[in-house]
Amino acid sequence: MAERSSLSIAIVGGGIAGLTLTVALLTKCPHIKVTLYESAAAFGEIGAGVGFSPVMVRTMGMIDPRIEAAFIKCNKGNVNPDPPVWFTARVGDKRKKGVELGEESFTIPAREGPNGGVHRAQFLDELVKLVPEGVAQFKKRLRDITEATDGSGDAILHFADGSTAQHSAVLGCDGIKSRVRQIVLGDVPEAQAVFSGKYAYRGIFPMTKAIEILGEEIPKMPQMWLGYHAHILTFPIANGTLFNVVAFGSRPTWEDKNWVVQTSRDEMMEDFKHFIPAAQKIIENMQKPDIWALFYHLPAATYYTTKPLICLVGDAAHASTPQQGSGAGMCIEDVHVLSELLSACRQKEQLTNVFHAYDAVRRPRSQRLVATSKEAGKLWEFEGEGVGDDLDALRNNALSRMDWIWDHEISKDLMTAKLMMKEGLPNTP
Incomplete structure (x- = not known):
């Protein structure tokens, strides 16, 4: 009882x-x-x-x-790789010089066990x-x-x-x-809550489409596409059948009373105009060009x-x-x-x-x-x-910041x- x-x-x-x-x-x-x-x-x-x-x-x-x-x-x-991975970082912004754009810059290891x-x-x-x-x-x-x-x-x-x-x-x-x-x-x-200076576009589309854009392996693993005042995060969800995208941008203030506002596809693409074609293709396939203001x-x-x-x-x-x-x-x-x-x-x-x-x-x-x-x-x-676009400094920071x-x-x-x-x-x- x-x-x-x-x-x-x-x-x-x-x-x-x-x-x-x-x-x-x-x-x-x-x-x-x-x-x-x-x-x-x-x-x-x-x-x-x-x-x-x-x-x-x-x-x-x-x-x-x-x-x-x-x-x-x-x-x-x-997909749970062995050894486990939190994210693979790639430079997606064409303005960054002296790197292989779109190629792996560094990988942040994750801990053993169920995750993702x-x-x-x-x-x-x-x-x-x-x-x-x-x-x-x-x-x-x-x-x-x-x-x-x-x-x-x-x-x-x-x-x-x-x-x-x-x-x-x-x-x-x-x-x-x-x-x-x-x-x-x-x-x-x-x-x-106060505005963080960042906002995001959120989107989900079929994994099959992501494989068409990025090949067989990359979409099945968490990826981060780095850029100046913008970056793109992708990872698989829904038992690996869906490709989740969060594309981040920056602005100094948020004036709208609503935290989620609709914009045009053209304006969304404008935020990532400096990114490589593969990254832009990811953005193109996001269904709704809604902006989510990020507060904290x-x-x-x-x-x-x-x-x-x-x-x-x-x-x-x-x-x-x-x-x-x-x-x-x-x-x-x-x-x-x-x-x-x-x-x-x-x-x-x-x-x-x-x-x-x-x-x-x-x-x-x-x-x-x-x-x-x-x-x-x-x-x-x-x-x-103290880091800026120095990839070595960025990698060193990233490797320990989650410990x-x-x-x-x-x-x-x-x-x-x-x-x-x-x-x-x-x-x-």
């Missing part, structure tokens, strides 16, 4: 972070009643690729083996299967969170449809435009508050640009640490210690990713400080957090 408890938790947002956290709590915390609130009418993700390193995939298995199995199912069919890209929407579909019926409520757009007036200290969630819900605590997984983040941080610049979060002073109890998870806490391919992986790490701490939490009074310990171990690491991903966005476009992400021992973080929780360190932001 399931253990009973008065604890109830609201999870706001049904993306990768929200769904994995829901599955984690249902698996590890039968004593906690969990409700997931999603603003849309159904779960859904953009049709783009998302990558995970081996350490992130192993962490999925620590949360729930079914989550790791979902990744492996979506990743099946992608999956179709974001496909992975989400697999995660949805792990959430029992009745756990999620849809069309629940959050307006505000207030403290209950009944003396319980509970959180009251106020939704756009006029309804409310009362829970012991709220976990905000509502992404880069997080309303929960705004409530936790208040009226400060860090509450809103300035470092928050805290990931939680206590009146009422609210905690930020995933992109709501630390949205980063994608140039190091680890943003979704950081969400997975968040979920593992937080769900483990909550599994030992039996009383509402312990939640402050849970959130404090989570904040202490997760905030420095996740905010470091935001900062270094922004640096990487410059590096891949010959803008890196702290890939070789991290999340178990040590968890041990530290559990000790902090046990000691009950006081903190009431």
Whole structure:
């Protein structure tokens, strides 16, 4: 018989972070009643690729083996070279002199183990299967969170449809435009995402077409085409049947209120007019010339508050640009640490210690990713400080810059957090 408890938790947002956290709590915390609130009418993700390193995939298995199995199912069919490769870098910009354009400049090794890209929407579909019926409520757009007036200290969630819900605590997984983040941080610049100076075109087309353009081998392996103030990233997804493309450009400001805007195919091609024909052919085959502005979060002073109890998870806490391919992986790490701490939490009074310990171990690491991903966005476009278009310096930087992400021992973080929780360190932001 399931253990009973008065604890109830609201999870706001049904993306990768929200769904994995829901599955984690249902698996590890039968004593906690969990409700997931999603603003849309159904779960859904953009049709783009998302990558995970081996350490992130192993962490999925620590949360729930079914989550790791979902990744492996979506990743099946992608080529995993021996030894493993993160990306092969090639110069795609014809303005770079003294190099063989389009040829391998250097390769960044990856770590052993399951890794690579999956179709974001496909992975989400697999995660949805792990959430029992009745756990999620849809069309629940959050307006505000207030403290209950009944003396319980509970959180009251106020939704756009006029309804409310009362829970012991709220976990905000509502992404880069997080309303929960705004409530936790208040009226400060860090509450809103800021433009990174970079934007991207995202596209997917059949692997057969990519093979026509690039030959049999190159499309099946992750590639990075370097250029001045622009670069192109490609990797296989959907069991090797689809070719995922992210083509990056630069501009100093973003004036449009929308973060995704439509442009013309001619304008898209203009951004890559200096690239070699093969790279331009990749761009030509992208179906929609939509520009995705790349925003990120300035470092928050805290990931939680206590009146009422609210905690930020995933992109709501630390949205980063994608140039190091680890943003979704950081969400997975968040979920593992937080769900483990909550599994030992039996009383509402312990939640402050849970959130404090989570904040202490997760905030420095996740905010470091935001900062270094922004640096990487410059590096891949010959803008890196002290590096520029020096390929030897670029290679040396690239070969070591992922070590702290890939070789991290999340178990040590968890041990530290559990000790902090046990000691009950006081903190009431």
